[in-house]
Amino acid sequence: MQLDSHDLHLFFKLYPALLFFVNQRLNVVEKPIARPEKVIKLPTEERIKLRDALVANMDLIDAFVSENPFKLSEDELAIVRSWKDLVAGEFYVYRCLTKYTVFLTTSEPVVAYGVLSLRDSFEDLIGPR
Secondary structure, three states: OEOOHHHHHHHHHHHHHHHHHHHHHHOOOOOOOOOHHHHHHOOHHHHHHHHHHHHHOOHHHHHHHHHOOOOOOHHHHHHHHHHHHOOOOOEEEEEEOOOOEEEEEOOOOOOEEEEOEOOOOHHHHHOOO
């Protein structure tokens, strides 16, 4: 299952803004990024570098929320703040269900997470097996 259209739109407003902020602070991407909307147009490798820089520097979420450089609402800032609870690592895709896809951690103890995709279903992305 995918995020509903409202949540998807909100994600694509907030996440690029945060990655843009990360790049402003850490200069991860060599070529300057003009606006947050341009983050989505970066090559996948560049977006992964930005994501990895964020995961390695989670304190930047607090700085982003504190500075609020894009004048986000309190509800939007709360969503960004909640991303500090992210779970990063390697996972096995265990099963695609109607409401979510089950991911299992690769480390002990094994933990299961119900994950929604952004646009394409995980089954479409990785196949049925």
